[in-house]
Amino acid sequence: MPGAEPRWTRLRRAAFQARQEIIRARLTRREMLKLGLLTSAGTLAAISGLSDRASADGGGGCGTSPRTRSFVEPLPIMPMLPPVPLAALDPPPQREPNLAINPATGIEFEGRGRFNGKVRPGTDAFQFFDQYAPQQYFLTRMKETRVMISPDLPEQVLWGFDLGDSGPAITPGPTIVNRIGVPNLLRRVNLLPPEGQNGGFGIPSVSTHLHNFHSGSESDGGPCRYFERGQYFDYHRTMAFAGFDSTHPGQGDPNEMLSTLWYHDHRIGNTAQNVYKGLAGFHLDFDERDTGQEFTGFHLPSFPNFDIPLLLTDKVIDPDTGKVCFDLFNFDGILGDKFLVNGKIQPFLDVKKRRYRFRVLNVGPSRFYQLFLTDPKHPSTRLPFWVIANDGNLLPTPVQVESFTIGVAERMDIIVDFAKLPGNPSTLRLENRLVQEDGRGPNDELHAAGKGDQLLEFHVGEVVADGSVDPATQPHFLDLPSTNEAPRITRHFKFERGNGQWQINGRFANCDQIRFRVKRNTAERWILQNDSGGWQHPIHIHLEEFQILKLNGAVVKSGTVDRSRKDVVRLVHNGTAEVFLRFRDFRGDYPMHCHNVIHEDHAMMLIWAVDDVGDNKTEP
Amino acid sequence: MDQTRRAWLGTMAMAPVVLGLAASAAGERRWQDIPPREQIRRRRLPNVPLVTHTGRHVRFYDDLIRDRKVVISFMYAHCEGICVPVTHNLVKVQRLLGDRVGRDLFFYSITLKPWQDTPAVLASYAEANHVGPGWSFLTGSRADCETLRRRLGFTDPDPKLDRDPKNHAGNVLYGNEPLMLWAACPGQSEPEWLVTEICSQVDRPVTAPA
Numbered sequence: 001m002p003g004a005e006p007r008w009t010r011l012r013r014a015a016f017q018a019r020q021e022i023i024r025a026r027l028t029r030r031e032m033l034k035l036g037l038l039t040s041a042g043t044l045a046a047i048s049g050l051s052d053r054a055s056a057d058g059g060g061g062c063g064t065s066p067r068t069r070s071f072v073e074p075l076p077i078m079p080m081l082p083p084v085p086l087a088a089l090d091p092p093p094q095r096e097p098n099l100a101i102n103p104a105t106g107i108e109f110e111g112r113g114r115f116n117g118k119v120r121p122g123t124d125a126f127q128f129f130d131q132y133a134p135q136q137y138f139l140t141r142m143k144e145t146r147v148m149i150s151p152d153l154p155e156q157v158l159w160g161f162d163l164g165d166s167g168p169a170i171t172p173g174p175t176i177v178n179r180i181g182v183p184n185l186l187r188r189v190n191l192l193p194p195e196g197q198n199g200g201f202g203i204p205s206v207s208t209h210l211h212n213f214h215s216g217s218e219s220d221g222g223p224c225r226y227f228e229r230g231q232y233f234d235y236h237r238t239m240a241f242a243g244f245d246s247t248h249p250g251q252g253d254p255n256e257m258l259s260t261l262w263y264h265d266h267r268i269g270n271t272a273q274n275v276y277k278g279l280a281g282f283h284l285d286f287d288e289r290d291t292g293q294e295f296t297g298f299h300l301p302s303f304p305n306f307d308i309p310l311l312l313t314d315k316v317i318d319p320d321t322g323k324v325c326f327d328l329f330n331f332d333g334i335l336g337d338k339f340l341v342n343g344k345i346q347p348f349l350d351v352k353k354r355r356y357r358f359r360v361l362n363v364g365p366s367r368f369y370q371l372f373l374t375d376p377k378h379p380s381t382r383l384p385f386w387v388i389a390n391d392g393n394l395l396p397t398p399v400q401v402e403s404f405t406i407g408v409a410e411r412m413d414i415i416v417d418f419a420k421l422p423g424n425p426s427t428l429r430l431e432n433r434l435v436q437e438d439g440r441g442p443n444d445e446l447h448a449a450g451k452g453d454q455l456l457e458f459h460v461g462e463v464v465a466d467g468s469v470d471p472a473t474q475p476h477f478l479d480l481p482s483t484n485e486a487p488r489i490t491r492h493f494k495f496e497r498g499n500g501q502w503q504i505n506g507r508f509a510n511c512d513q514i515r516f517r518v519k520r521n522t523a524e525r526w527i528l529q530n531d532s533g534g535w536q537h538p539i540h541i542h543l544e545e546f547q548i549l550k551l552n553g554a555v556v557k558s559g560t561v562d563r564s565r566k567d568v569v570r571l572v573h574n575g576t577a578e579v580f581l582r583f584r585d586f587r588g589d590y591p592m593h594c595h596n597v598i599h600e601d602h603a604m605m606l607i608w609a610v611d612d613v614g615d616n617k618t619e620p
Numbered sequence: 621m622d623q624t625r626r627a628w629l630g631t632m633a634m635a636p637v638v639l640g641l642a643a644s645a646a647g648e649r650r651w652q653d654i655p656p657r658e659q660i661r662r663r664r665l666p667n668v669p670l671v672t673h674t675g676r677h678v679r680f681y682d683d684l685i686r687d688r689k690v691v692i693s694f695m696y697a698h699c700e701g702i703c704v705p706v707t708h709n710l711v712k713v714q715r716l717l718g719d720r721v722g723r724d725l726f727f728y729s730i731t732l733k734p735w736q737d738t739p740a741v742l743a744s745y746a747e748a749n750h751v752g753p754g755w756s757f758l759t760g761s762r763a764d765c766e767t768l769r770r771r772l773g774f775t776d777p778d779p780k781l782d783r784d785p786k787n788h789a790g791n792v793l794y795g796n797e798p799l800m801l802w803a804a805c806p807g808q809s810e811p812e813w814l815v816t817e818i819c820s821q822v823d824r825p826v827t828a829p830a
Contacts, residue, residue, distance in 0.1 A: 058770030060663045105827040117820050154651050195799040195824045200656030203801055205820070230827050269803045269817055318659065322651040328802040329664045329773035331791060438777045499702040499790030500776065501806035508806045510813040534778060602791070603806045 062325035065317035065338045068152040070346040071457040077304065078281060078311075078342060081174040083184075084139045084164050093137075093185050093234045095129045097218075104230060111190070111227020112218060112234060116268075116511040124218035124225075127586055128245065132183035132238035138176065139164035141189040142206060142279065144197075145171055150338075150345040154322045157199050158278035159192055172311045172343050173281030176263065177303075180287035181251065183239045189232040201326040202270075202277035204229045209266035210283055211409060212258055212392060212545055212567040214242045217588025220542060223268040223605065224511035224589075239285075242544050245585040246521040252585075255478045256565075258545070259290050260309075260359045260392030260411045268511060268605075272334070272365050272597035276326045278343075280363050282309040289477075290394060298477055299469035300388070301357040301415070306468065308349070308356060310430075312455065313340045313363045331500065333366030333439015333598045339432070341456045348457040353419045354466035357388070364408035365597045368442045368536065368570070370434035372403045372449065373416065375425040376457075379450030383421050383428065386471035389413035390564035393545060394478045398471035399561050405434065407538030407570045409595040412561075415471050418460050430456040439598060441536025441573070480565065483547050483580040487525040491516065492619050495539065495571060495594065495604065497532040502594065502604035505619055509593070509605035518583045519614025525549070526579050530571035537571045537599060542590035543583060543610070550578040568595055583610050657800050664771050665797070668764035670730075673742035673757040680768065684756070685797050689725045689822040692793040693807055694774050694785075695757075696733040697745040702789045706807035707749050709814065710792070714752050716815045722754020725822065730758045732785035734765040773804070796822040 091098055097113030099121060108114070113124045145160040145168055160171030178184060192204035205228055209221035218225075219235040227233045238244065241252025248254075261283040265274035284292075284303070291297035292307065301307050314336030318325040327334060338345050362369055373383040386398040392411045404412050421428070433452035436442040446452075469475045496503050507515070518524060526546075528539055545565040548556050552575045556562045569577045593605035608620070654662075667681040678684055693710060695703040707729075714721050721727060731737035737745075742757035751757075759765065769775065774788040781787045792814065795802035803821045805814065 057773065057775065058767050060771040060773075062663075107827055116816060117826075195796075195801060198656075198800060200660060200800055203821070203824075205824075205826075228827050229825070269805060269821065320652045321654050321659065323656075327773075328660070328795075328800075329771070329793075331773050331804055332775075332777055440777055500774065500787050501790040501808065503806070508809045508813075510810055512813060512816070513810070602804060603809065 057329070060329065061327050062316040063319045065336075066152070066319050066322065068150040068317075068338065068345050070454060071348040072151060073344050073347050075347040075349040075456060076342045076344055077308065078170065078172050078175045079163060080304070081138055081140055081163060081176045083136050086137050088139055088164070089137060089187050093134070093187065096125045102230065105228075107228060107231065109231065110233060111231040112225070114225065114227065116224045117226070126218060126236040127216040127588075128238055129236060132236075132240060134185040134236065135182050136184040138184060138186040139189070140174065140186070141166070141169065141191045143169040143191045144193050145169040145278070147171060147343065149324070149340060149343060153317060153345075156324050158324065159202055159274070160278045161188075161281060171278030171280075173263065173279070175281060175309060176283040178237060178239060178283070178285050180239050180241070180257070180285060184237050186235045186237070187232050188235070190227055190229050192229060194229065198277075199323070201273040201328055203267065203274065205267055205270070206274060206279065207266045208233070208235075208263050208279070210235065210261060210263050211540075212261050213237065213283070214240075214256070214258070214544060214585070216586045217590055220588075220590065221263070221266055222542065222589065223266050223271070223509075223591055223593075224607070226267045242582065242584050247584065253481060255481050257287060257290060257394060257478060258285055258392055259389055259394060260284060260361070260413055262311075262361050262363075262409075262411070264363070268509065269601050272601050273326050273328065275363060275597060276313075276315065276324070276334075276365060280311070282311065282359070282361065284309070284359070294466075294468040298394075298475065299467065301355050301468040306354065306356050307359070309342070309359045309361065310456065311342050311361050311363055312369065314338065314367050315340060330439070331598060331602050333596050335367055335436060335439065339453050339455045341430075346454060346456065348459055350459045350461055351418055352461050353463040355415055355417045355419070355468045355470070357413060357415055359392070359411060359413050360406060361411045362406045362408050364595070366408065366439045367436055368405065368407050368434055368538075369432040370403050370405045370442075370446065371455075372431050372433055372452070373421075374429045374431040374450055375423055376427060376429055376450060377425065378423055379448075381423050385417070386415040387412055387561050388415055388471065388477065390561050391545065391566045391568060393565035395561070395564050396479060397474050397476055399559065400471070401561065403433070404561060405570070407536075407568060407595070408597065409538060409540055410568045410570075417470070418458070419463060419466070426460050428458050428460070429454050430458070439596065440534050480547065480563070483549065485523045485582075487580065488519060488522040488614065489616060490525040490527065490618065492527045492529065493592070494529050494531045495537050497535060502532075502599045502602050504592070504604060504606050507606070508603035511607060513607065514589060514609045515606045516608050516617045516620035517613065517615045518608060518610050520587055520610050520612055521584050522614065523580065523582045526581060528569065528571060528577045528579065530573065530575045534573060536573060536575075537594040537596060537604070538568045539571055539577075539592065540568045540595045541581065541592045543586065544581060546579040546581040548577055548579050550576075552576055587611055657798070660800060664773075666767055666771055668760060668767055670758045670760040670764065671739050673739050673746050675739050684726065684728060687798050689796050690794065691725065691727045691818055692772060693729050693791070694732050694769060694788045695729045696731050696785055696789070697737050697741050698733075699786065699789060701786050706789060706792070709807055709809075709811055711749055711751060712811035713814045713818070714755060716811060721752060725754070725818075727755035728758055729755070730765060730768055732765070732769065732788055734759045734762050794818045794821055796824060799824060
């Protein structure tokens, strides 16, 4: 370590290493008590800075999670949400929000048509509803659910979504599978438990965003469109590509295909706790190219057997109660010391010796990952694999990598060929080697191979038939839409922190303020700048994905993973991103925000709108 | 390797070095059944003694927080930067909320400089800012005010910034203690928006019990 390192940084590093040592030494609680490393309350003793937040929060945080075993339970695969007949939706869906009062609750049947808690009659009718009339319906109810996240922990009471059949809810929620060209309507019903029965965090007032879908603002699930217990909310999907009412009338621009999306709570001020409570799941779209069948289209590994979503979250377990703990009094960022994939702590997955598509999603709340495949017997062996989609959007052609970085809300679709890995390992692990010690972000150091966070263990079985395309043959997927169109305006955004307050251009989230207006069916250039000192921010923009033209001053080269359609851009320390965006088809309001959900909840967000005029505010 | 680690950990803990500990099987521990509200109280809402700007001696949890809807901020009287706009903003928020402040919603501002801010200093500050009833300015021992600052999350991971009181005067925390609903937002947000944020968090439930 450099000699000039401040004492405080050294102490934190020592504390971090000490915690890692304890984890590796696999000490039991009794042993730790005996060694004086643990207080009777179960938290790490504040000696030698063992608990890194001991000084920061006065011992008030969730503490350090108890020990759990790794790789003893199989990876859960979330079931698909089945469609339902229209008759299953009662009252029936309609273009305008159903604002009739439900006598059982005393408020409107539907939450759509409310904005920021107030009913706005005459708003939020579905756009393009007749042109893209639903041909398919889905129903899911948001409810409390009891789950085991580890055999070494008690049952957890979390929140999830049911399969539309009144059965138990699951978390992560069911995977929603939609097909391009088949417009649909999905109803979510809020049946969450009443206030006071939340187990310590979570607010039963929700808005479910479909992350990166090209939605009308009424169906986007934005932060200000939250709905309450006893209400439902209908979401309409045109299932057309961007450009369907502008550049490419009808079905839109086929190069705007969106493949791997996710849904999650977005309730203003409370997103972090509601997502941590379990309100998130995958949403996959297929078409005649990305078909989900390896014998057709792009020949990508068949869903669901060889195309597997991996939902990553990191959580803290209360060492006293064994329950998932969310610290309501942390405004910096929350890092978990337990790593869950699809809702289980460090599961394993039996795979065949062939190619798989994994759709990796970072649900946060605040962690950045740099993910590697590691052979635990030979950790120094480099194991290459292929990235085929960034933020769920297929690249022009696969890019071979040995690792990738993923901030909160980002997705990376990868192909791993278990038949062609160097050394032919029978066991390998998905490993995060990025060092991150607090909510500010990683400090760009890596753990040694094999010494990082082990997320998932693959047990490689026998060779089986593989009809999927070999990425090494460089198959062509989707061209990047042109960015040659002259932007109507360049806007500048500074992401800052002042007096502990997160801000964009010196101002704070406010549902009642449209900060600027974009002219529908135009393109703009936005310069996003991180001026918040030692913090990093994954910035997300709703409506249409963008392309990063320049990152930290350098042109993004073709043939790289970042030369892609993105909906989140990571602003590193003092970093800048120059992005090209189009705003097609829909009118309405949308947010831009930091997707470190703690920063988002503490106001690092603004609302903008698309209309037929636009404005010329360059620093809105 | 494990023995080396244990030895090292033992040394670090200044406890006798214990070697060759047999690892016991996981899953044999007993979990405590602590109600979540109680766990939040233990961790984040310490019952420290404080004095209000009117000279009343109170306990933080018992007298100010328990069973209440609250709005909490930090300040100090001779702060020329951030405290001024935040206090002015909160005065507007208080007016917008009307006479419910002091009845079913309570404002608390805790000093970051208790060694300067005596009850009399805080009383003058309240008067100078035209603060209405239902808003208490609080001081106490240096250690207790510091405990509150840390427990309520008004900290910065950068120790240099953490030492600067100005950095902790920006945010406003609000909650409904019995319902375990807590959130925070910047104190310089527009006053009307602060009212919306506070009320949509603390004034629950909004629907009849289903």
